[in-house]
Amino acid sequence: MTDCGLVANGVTFGYARSAPVLEEVRAVVPRGGLVGILGPNGSGKTTLLRLLAGLLSPWRGDVSLDRINLKTLGRGAAARRIAIVPQETQLAFDYSVLEMAVMGRYPHLGTFEVEGPEDLAIALDALRATGTAHLASRPFNTLSGGEKQRVVIAGALAQFNAPTASDATEVLLLDEPTASLDLAYQLEIRSVLLALNRTRGLTIAISTHDLNLAAALCRDLILLDRGRVLAAGSMPAMLEPALIRKLYDVDVDITAHPTAGHLVVVPLARGNMRGNTQEPRAARRRDQ
Amino acid sequence: MTIRRKIAVTWIVFGAGAVLVCVAAPLTGSTPIDLRYVFSSSIPFADNLDAQIFFVARLPRVLAGAMVGSALAASGVVFQALLRNPLATPFTLGVSAGAALGAMLALTLNLPSGIAGFSAVPIASFAGSLGAVGIVYALARARHRGISTNVLLLAGVTLNSFFSALILFVQFLADYTQTFRTVRWLMGDLDVSSYTPLVAAVPPLALSFAAFAVLPKRMNLLSISEESAASRGVDVHRTQRLAFLSASLATGAAVSLGGPVGFIGIVIPHLVRLIVGADHRLVLPASAFGGAAFLVACDTISRTALSPLEVPVGVITAIIGGPFFLWLLIRNR
Numbered sequence: 166m167t168d169c170g171l172v173a174n175g176v177t178f179g180y181a182r183s184a185p186v187l188e189e190v191r192a193v194v195p196r197g198g199l200v201g202i203l204g205p206n207g208s209g210k211t212t213l214l215r216l217l218a219g220l221l222s223p224w225r226g227d228v229s230l231d232r233i234n235l236k237t238l239g240r241g242a243a244a245r246r247i248a249i250v251p252q253e254t255q256l257a258f259d260y261s262v263l264e265m266a267v268m269g270r271y272p273h274l275g276t277f278e279v280e281g282p283e284d285l286a287i288a289l290d291a292l293r294a295t296g297t298a299h300l301a302s303r304p305f306n307t308l309s310g311g312e313k314q315r316v317v318i319a320g321a322l323a324q325f326n327a328p329t330a331s332d333a334t335e336v337l338l339l340d341e342p343t344a345s346l347d348l349a350y351q352l353e354i355r356s357v358l359l360a361l362n363r364t365r366g367l368t369i370a371i372s373t374h375d376l377n378l379a380a381a382l383c384r385d386l387i388l389l390d391r392g393r394v395l396a397a398g399s400m401p402a403m404l405e406p407a408l409i410r411k412l413y414d415v416d417v418d419i420t421a422h423p424t425a426g427h428l429v430v431v432p433l434a435r436g437n438m439r440g441n442t443q444e445p446r447a448a449r450r451r452d453q
Numbered sequence: 454m455t456i457r458r459k460i461a462v463t464w465i466v467f468g469a470g471a472v473l474v475c476v477a478a479p480l481t482g483s484t485p486i487d488l489r490y491v492f493s494s495s496i497p498f499a500d501n502l503d504a505q506i507f508f509v510a511r512l513p514r515v516l517a518g519a520m521v522g523s524a525l526a527a528s529g530v531v532f533q534a535l536l537r538n539p540l541a542t543p544f545t546l547g548v549s550a551g552a553a554l555g556a557m558l559a560l561t562l563n564l565p566s567g568i569a570g571f572s573a574v575p576i577a578s579f580a581g582s583l584g585a586v587g588i589v590y591a592l593a594r595a596r597h598r599g600i601s602t603n604v605l606l607l608a609g610v611t612l613n614s615f616f617s618a619l620i621l622f623v624q625f626l627a628d629y630t631q632t633f634r635t636v637r638w639l640m641g642d643l644d645v646s647s648y649t650p651l652v653a654a655v656p657p658l659a660l661s662f663a664a665f666a667v668l669p670k671r672m673n674l675l676s677i678s679e680e681s682a683a684s685r686g687v688d689v690h691r692t693q694r695l696a697f698l699s700a701s702l703a704t705g706a707a708v709s710l711g712g713p714v715g716f717i718g719i720v721i722p723h724l725v726r727l728i729v730g731a732d733h734r735l736v737l738p739a740s741a742f743g744g745a746a747f748l749v750a751c752d753t754i755s756r757t758a759l760s761p762l763e764v765p766v767g768v769i770t771a772i773i774g775g776p777f778f779l780w781l782l783i784r785n786r
Contacts, residue, residue: 218684220680220683220684240686240688241686243686244685244686245686247684248684249681251678251680251681254677254681256676256677257533257534257538257539257676258533258534258539258676258726258731259726259730259731260673260677260730260732261730261731264673264730264731264732265677267456268673268674268677268685269685271670271685271687272685272686274670276667276670277666277667279456279457279734280456282455285455320681324685
């Protein structure tokens, strides 16, 4: 049971030769987990997600799903159990919402095979799970940012078969799922992801630099700093002012919010990394 | 309507339309002919003027139009999906400029008009298109795993202007009659009077269309993003390679047969998308049939409008296609 889920082990990778973006990274996304990958811009969050999705092959180390190396698992089999949602989706052609969702069924179809009623049912179910079934016949390009994001999530969900037959881990990876959305849509995406994790038992990992999203959503956090894992563990243990200061070079106040019901991170001031010995005045953690 | 039914309806409706145009076109012309006499078995072929006009004077030309039209429209669809750009055409990546340069050289150097039964111009233009494809492909692969569509686009556009300069230079060196012939070639011309060039174009076109057959679902995913295609299990590099090479081959074969006939590769796919939507399983076959019908119809106009004068078919497609395309643009905004 220990290593069930999606695991990157000792992964080193870079785009250009001799310039690694990630070094010796270990990232564990346990089955049924909700993991946040946190780090400043350029820390390698997106690259780690793409490695976890099997879109990139590590220079060293390996990525495995339920203890099977993704390379052994194969492209098609991996696509039936790991889906990734990019930050933004711009279409060159005007697909309908339903077409976008149905395209998620690709890894289940043969070269000339056309999607059948079962595939259509799964796609519609995915739209329902993200609250976009009523948009099915709309052109994707006419949707709002939040609706688009939910439809793309539905397309990713459609890559999995019905949630009943799941003694295998199915992982949804999301790259900055709320980065370009306004407040209302951020909350919407948050609740969609929580529901998918709770009711469907879907394993979810998101990359984000939004500390409050991580606090509201994630159970585990991986802190990524310049391509290396700074720390990893349970969300409350990771949301420590000292760690956040190290990660972002920002002094923060972290409190349990009485009505939101989760920790809230308030940035206070830009830190001064050179004066590392000096204890930051304002950085403290108040627990209830 | 299920997608299975949509695909069937698309094939039947657009296929029937193309066949209808291809049957009607050879019956149209300065000399009226009658289908009953054309297929009459009681009159020997040598005495059957209607059959001779139908099978010798007009049918090869109609078939050439159908082949060129469908190849250009279908490769337009493939290039647009590959480059994720609805404004791409079969000529964007320099294939036609290479073909034109080949044809110019053959016309200007007065190459012997017969190599193994085929005339020199189409062979030279086909070779020119392959040369251009090779250069663009090599550049796009040079610093990239797989092919970079950005480099592809830049290399293609640059090669287009470079070849155009070479074409102008060749024309500058040529004498008056040669220049006239080269200009005529550039306008697009389906004046095919035997079946030999058609037969020669069949192998490359068949190869391309066989590749087109496996592409539509992957093109749907690829036109969303490379990442989304890859995450669904599409081998992105292989698909891009297959799309680029097959569409280039089809374009090269089409241009060497009918010259660089413009507008088909962009107008037809756009028109088709208005009717059937964006799914490439519908857009690709509908465009192939629609391109055939459109070019055959335009060529019929070019033969008959100013008869006995013959307007180059490329002029007709641009005169009809240009304003029509602008109308589409305005209508959709």
